[in-house]
Amino acid sequence: MESTLKKWFGYSAFRPYQKEIIKEVLKGIDCLVVMATGSGKSLCYQIPPLLTGKTAVVISPLLSLMQDQVMSLKQRGIKAEYLGSTQKDSTAQSNAESGQFHILYMTPEKACSLPSKFWTNLLEVGVCLFAVDEAHCISDWGHDFRKEYKQLDKLRGFLLNVPFIGLTATATQKVRMDIIRSLNMNDPYIAIGSFDRENLFYGVKPLGRCLSFVDELIGEISKYVASAGSTIIYCSTVKDAEQIFQSLLDAGIKAGIYHGQMGGTAREKSHRMFIRDELHVMVATVAFGMGIDKPNVRCVIHYGCPKSLEFYYQESGRCGRDGLPSICWLYYTRSDFAKADFYCGEAPTVNQRKAIMESLMSAQRYCMLATCRRKCLLEYFGEKITFTNCGSCDNCTNSKKERDMSREALLLLSCIQSCGGRWGLNMPIDILRGSRSKKIVDNHFDKLSLHGIGREYSSNWWKALGDQLMTSGYLKERHCDKYRTISVSPIGMNFLHTSTSEYQPPLVLPITSEMVDEEEPRDAHGRVDGDLQDLASLECEGLSKAEIKLYHMLLDLRMDLAKSTGTAPYAICGDQTIKKIANTRPSTKARLANVDGVNMHLVTTYGDQILQQINHFSEELNLSMDGEATVQTAVAKKVYPISNSQKKLAPAKFEAWKRWQEDGLTFQEIANFPGRAAPLKEQTVSEYILEAGRQGFEVNWSRLCEEIGLTQGILTEIQGAIAKVGSRERLKPIKEELPDHVSYAHIKSYLTMLDLHVLTEEILGRHQSSKTDATGEPSPVHSFGPGAVSGKKQRRSDEPATGEIPINKCHKVDITEQGNILLKATEGTILEWLRTQDGVALSSIIEHFKGSCEELVVDQLNNLESEFLIFRKKGLYRVM
Numbered sequence: 061m062e063s064t065l066k067k068w069f070g071y072s073a074f075r076p077y078q079k080e081i082i083k084e085v086l087k088g089i090d091c092l093v094v095m096a097t098g099s100g101k102s103l104c105y106q107i108p109p110l111l112t113g114k115t116a117v118v119i120s121p122l123l124s125l126m127q128d129q130v131m132s133l134k135q136r137g138i139k140a141e142y143l144g145s146t147q148k149d150s151t152a153q154s155n156a157e158s159g160q161f162h163i164l165y166m167t168p169e170k171a172c173s174l175p176s177k178f179w180t181n182l183l184e185v186g187v188c189l190f191a192v193d194e195a196h197c198i199s200d201w202g203h204d205f206r207k208e209y210k211q212l213d214k215l216r217g218f219l220l221n222v223p224f225i226g227l228t229a230t231a232t233q234k235v236r237m238d239i240i241r242s243l244n245m246n247d248p249y250i251a252i253g254s255f256d257r258e259n260l261f262y263g264v265k266p267l268g269r270c271l272s273f274v275d276e277l278i279g280e281i282s283k284y285v286a287s288a289g290s291t292i293i294y295c296s297t298v299k300d301a302e303q304i305f306q307s308l309l310d311a312g313i314k315a316g317i318y319h320g321q322m323g324g325t326a327r328e329k330s331h332r333m334f335i336r337d338e339l340h341v342m343v344a345t346v347a348f349g350m351g352i353d354k355p356n357v358r359c360v361i362h363y364g365c366p367k368s369l370e371f372y373y374q375e376s377g378r379c380g381r382d383g384l385p386s387i388c389w390l391y392y393t394r395s396d397f398a399k400a401d402f403y404c405g406e407a408p409t410v411n412q413r414k415a416i417m418e419s420l421m422s423a424q425r426y427c428m429l430a431t432c433r434r435k436c437l438l439e440y441f442g443e444k445i446t447f448t449n450c451g452s453c454d455n456c457t458n459s460k461k462e463r464d465m466s467r468e469a470l471l472l473l474s475c476i477q478s479c480g481g482r483w484g485l486n487m488p489i490d491i492l493r494g495s496r497s498k499k500i501v502d503n504h505f506d507k508l509s510l511h512g513i514g515r516e517y518s519s520n521w522w523k524a525l526g527d528q529l530m531t532s533g534y535l536k537e538r539h540c541d542k543y544r545t546i547s548v549s550p551i552g553m554n555f556l557h558t559s560t561s562e563y564q565p566p567l568v569l570p571i572t573s574e575m576v577d578e579e580e581p582r583d584a585h586g587r588v589d590g591d592l593q594d595l596a597s598l599e600c601e602g603l604s605k606a607e608i609k610l611y612h613m614l615l616d617l618r619m620d621l622a623k624s625t626g627t628a629p630y631a632i633c634g635d636q637t638i639k640k641i642a643n644t645r646p647s648t649k650a651r652l653a654n655v656d657g658v659n660m661h662l663v664t665t666y667g668d669q670i671l672q673q674i675n676h677f678s679e680e681l682n683l684s685m686d687g688e689a690t691v692q693t694a695v696a697k698k699v700y701p702i703s704n705s706q707k708k709l710a711p712a713k714f715e716a717w718k719r720w721q722e723d724g725l726t727f728q729e730i731a732n733f734p735g736r737a738a739p740l741k742e743q744t745v746s747e748y749i750l751e752a753g754r755q756g757f758e759v760n761w762s763r764l765c766e767e768i769g770l771t772q773g774i775l776t777e778i779q780g781a782i783a784k785v786g787s788r789e790r791l792k793p794i795k796e797e798l799p800d801h802v803s804y805a806h807i808k809s810y811l812t813m814l815d816l817h818v819l820t821e822e823i824l825g826r827h828q829s830s831k832t833d834a835t836g837e838p839s840p841v842h843s844f845g846p847g848a849v850s851g852k853k854q855r856r857s858d859e860p861a862t863g864e865i866p867i868n869k870c871h872k873v874d875i876t877e878q879g880n881i882l883l884k885a886t887e888g889t890i891l892e893w894l895r896t897q898d899g900v901a902l903s904s905i906i907e908h909f910k911g912s913c914e915e916l917v918v919d920q921l922n923n924l925e926s927e928f929l930i931f932r933k934k935g936l937y938r939v940m
């Protein structure tokens with residue numbers, strides 16, 4: 061499985077759940093996959109056809125999405141096609157029917173309209189799976205219901221014994237059950253991953269007051285455009301989209317527009333230009349939704365609050381799919397929350413209107429939040445969250461401002477009480493601000509002693525206070541069809557009873573960004589808090605100045621290659637891969653092939669051009685070739701503000717972390733550190749480090765595993781115990797399933813690493829190999845001297861140019877005077893021997909083939925690697 065992943069996709073490791081799901085599919089078991097946007101669900105149906113040689117049929121809701129996927133797969137050398145109204149190749153269907161494609165996409169309408177003969181013929185040549193992508197469209201509880209999806213179960217009748225897979229990024233319990241029922245799934249394997257997109261920064265801003273909103277927005281966007289990433293601006297209406305689009309053009313920013321009222325051709329053109337990096341900004345309505353699979357979108361901006369958190373999660377999820385740090389800003393105005401009437405317009409029943417209202421309310425709560433936004437989002441999707449500070453949203457990174465607002469609270473609560481709890485928030489606020497509207501006069505509210513007493517604050521300021529009082533339980537809200545009323549809760553009544561005009565019990569509440577906005581006017585750039593680290597600098601983190609230049613030169617080269625082949629640059633290879641190439645500057649195809657993200661097709665199709673350019677640019681920039689990688693795959697890279705000092709960690713914990721991570725002290729040394737009033741338990745120290753990790757502090761996981769003695773064996777035991785208990789909620793039952801040598805520290809560390817998506821396999825592998833080094837074995841990586849690698853393949857005339865190398869059954873040997881046999885290395889003998897081994901280090905290969913000099917062995921290995929016949933993982937060579 062790993063070699064297939066490397067060969068076709070270029071990746072060296074599976075992401076969480078991928079491997080397990082693929083294994084189940086290969087066993088013929090139905091699967092329901094609920095995982096975050098951008099988490100790599102597609103791979104779960106893309107790998108099985110490459111392993112089995114049978115076709116995978118994939119149902120997808122949008123033609124544009126299918127076209128993009130097919131384009132990307134073809135760029136990897138995978139045979140993929142789609143069937144649909146825009147397919148110009150008249151032979152596509154008959155080719156599909158005879159099993160010519162690894163992966164065959166179609167819409168649900170197409171699938172249901174194909175003749176039964178098509179399915180029986182295809183089944184005869186082999187179908188390895190039937191995948192239903194965006195499977196939430198099956199359910200009328202989902203946010204994108206498509207009735208054609210409901211008929212897909214009919215195909216069960218044709219595709220006997222073919223596993224069905226439903227994949228979605230958003231599905232509540234009800235929707236999950238609907239998918240299982242609708243697809244007639246039989247005891248499916250269910251994989252539910254975390255919804256957390258760790259590389260995304262979430263932030264919310266109210267409409268700026270001193271600058272016009274659009275000006276502020278344009279300022280913000282120009283920053284992202286300058287950093288070369290793509291930006292999507294989602295607008296609630298076509299009118300808004302057109303206005304923002306025009307303003308961008310006026311400001312000289314090249315942008316595209318996409319909405320439902322545009323013609324198909326115009327939309328397709330806009331989409332294509334964006335996908336191909338010919339446009340860096342797209343202004344769109346929700347019509348530009350599910351189908352966007354562009355990995356390097358660095359920023360998603362919402363101009364107006366979306367109508368539910370499901371929509372927000374899906375749309376913001378288009379950002380940072382390549383794992384690099386990316387930003388999601390939501391700009392709202394208070395009037396967005398009054399759109400319930402508009403959204404409810406077409407909902408015929410009270411229950412449906414209630415559901416719409418509740419969805420809008422949840423989005424409003426998200427906007428008004430003064431605590432962690434990530435926690436709010438994840439809890440909304442039913443995840444149990446233990447952290448309170450994610451370190452990567454505006455509320456967790458801005459220094460929190462709080463103030464005693466007991467006087468203001470007394471005024472608002474009293475006014476709501478005086479109105480008799482029959483109104484929404486607007487009426488009491490208008491009274492406090494001294495309005496003499498007809499409604500106020502008719503109800504004699506202008507006679508109240510509170511009338512006009514709160515003029516010093518704007519209406520939005522009072523609304524923000526109302527939201528805070530609601531969140532803290534002082535107010536309660538009731539829904540009557542499309543309307544909401546506010547009244548004072550028992551906690552609020554208690555506060556009123558203990559307050560007088562001279563004395564109020566302290567009531568400290570967070571000052572929300574909206575209040576700050578009202579109280580402290582923004583600077584000329586519309587910013588209140590410290591700005592976020594520049595995305596461009598984050599993108600290039602870990603690269604030297606010259607390497608950054610090389611990175612940009614290689615991005616340009618990729619653009620030229622994409623233009624010349626009529627494809628999107630990301631389909632050739634991702635930004636992260638280019639970054640790693642710029643960082644290591646491979647001089648040979650073997651070294652290029654070993655870069656994470658480089659697949660076989662890239663090496664064979666563009667390898668020569670890329671190597672030539674790396675060589676040329678590196679010389680120009682005075683950079684040496686074949687460097688060691690210093691940048692890592694940014695799977696969980698977060699966007700932090702410039703200063704990390706605001707990350708929340710109690711001083712004692714921070715100190716323990718610093719001594720361990722930065723000063724290199726052991727848990728024992730920290731526990732007994734001189735000057736400590738009382739010694740700490742070592743276990744407490746390790747827990748401090750785990751908490752630091754959870755709070756976003758850097759942790760050397762490999763060292764941690766070594767220190768607590770967490771080995772791959774123990775990890776497997778823990779995984780088994782968790783599977784047996786069926787939950788990871790409580791540690792005690794897990795511990796009871798395990799032998800005594802497995803400690804709580806082992807379990808906690810494993811669970812923390814799991815939550816933080818730390819690649820334990822890699823960590824424990826590295827941990828083991830560092831132990832091998834300690835025994836005196838040279839590290840396999842270091843054995844590669846630059847001079848030892850030859851770029852040219854020295855092929856013998858009797859070897860075929862491509863494909864399988866014939867195995868030399870009779871090993872070439874030299875016999876020493878003592879009678880020892882010295883095996884000689886040829887590509888055939890190396891391949892044959894590696895086939896019998898489970899991963900071998902270079903030093904062992906050299907040792908095994910003592911009959912050949914080291915340089916020759918390395919040369920043969922390089923040749924095999926650049927042909928994708930072998931690959932290296934964690935320093936060990938394996939056969940593809």
Ligand SMILES: Nc1ncnc2c1ncn2[C@@H]1O[C@H](COP(=O)(O)OP(=O)(O)OP(=O)(O)O)[C@@H](O)[C@H]1O
Binds near residue numbers: 078100228353
């Ligand atoms: N094992 C892996 N290692 C590195 N990158 C991966 C891996 N698996 C997938 N990816 C990459 O992650 C990105 C997102 O994957 P994919 O499109 O499958 O996400 P998804 O879960 O289907 O998202 P969505 O629900 O938004 O469609 C792609 O660029 C993909 O190539």
